[in-house]
Amino acid sequence: MPRHLLSLADVNADEVNRLFDIAADLKSKLAEGVRRPLLAGRVMAMIFEKPSLRTRVSFEAGMGQLGGSTLFLGPDAGFRKRESIEDFGRVLSEYVDAIVVRCYAHDTLATLARCASCPVINGLSDFSHPCQAMADLFTLRELRGKLAGSTLAWIGDCNNVARSLALGCGRTGMKMLVACPTQYRFSDDELVWIRRHADTLDIAFVDDPFEAVAQADAVYTDVWVSMGQEKERDERIAIFSPYQVNGRLMAAAPRHAVFMHCLPAHRGEEVTDEVIDGPNSVVVRQAGNRMHVQKAILAWLLGAADVVR
Secondary structure, eight states, rough: OOOOOGGGSSOOHHHHHHHHHHHHHHHHOOOOOOOOOOTTTTTEEEEEEOOOSHHHHHHHHHHHHTTTTEEEGGGOOOTTTTSSSSHHHHTTTTSEEEEEEHHHHHHHHHHHHHSSSSSEEEEEOOSSSSHHHHHHHHHHHHHSOOOOOEEEEEEOOOHHHHHHHHHHHHHOOEEEEEEEGGGSOOOHHHHHHHHHHHHHEEEEEEEEHHHHHHSSSSSEEOSSSSSTOOGHHHHHHHHHHOOOOOOOHHTTTTOOOOEEEESSSOBBTTTOOOHHHHHTOOOHHHHHHHHHHHHHHHHHTTGGGGOOO
């Protein structure tokens, strides 16, 4: 059976560190102009139900740098329209070596993975965004040298990115402080699931974002209104407005604390221009590292990582 990456529950702590090492090596070699064709002749299919800049381009560029090719399947492929997900997955697996899916319902992704005979990678679902979280933590490792003992302050809605980062923090020995309105925190069931897969996670919830950032090494936020939540826009903006990451909030964090965002950002809502464009912002570096980490994931899942130091 193939290995899949649907969430960070699919990789253990040692594997996370190994993927970071592979990503660091591939990134270093690329900077030297070295592009080893580790996946020459391999084909990756991409199925997207949601619009994308970073996920699509970083995967396609990364696969090309590894010597492979990509098929982007648009609406004409009929995913979830012309035939069952099971039939679609079984047939597509006959043609390609890996499948990247960006979808709404996580169950869609899980169903495809159950029937696919090649690795399935979550490019985003409503439940999880593992590639984003991996790139975020890789970025912090680059900046700090190590992750264990560091603190990540999450400000805002406990969404798919927050859920993935919680698992990632548990895998890497980081503490996570969450400042969020009570009704938008992880549910009890979600916390049970997170702790089942990351039982050493040190996580705490507070109401006051200033309390959350006071000891933070990284301050992270995301949009208050995600794709599919547009009908809740006015309500969410009213509720989350005290959680905006602005200059005053960042001033309450240690001077070395970096600002992080998975992008795209709704400037003037969850974050102000002075912060996202400020000297402590690493949002572009995060976005760039999506490609390097995803190259590592592809090489690892397709059995080509053993040749990377």
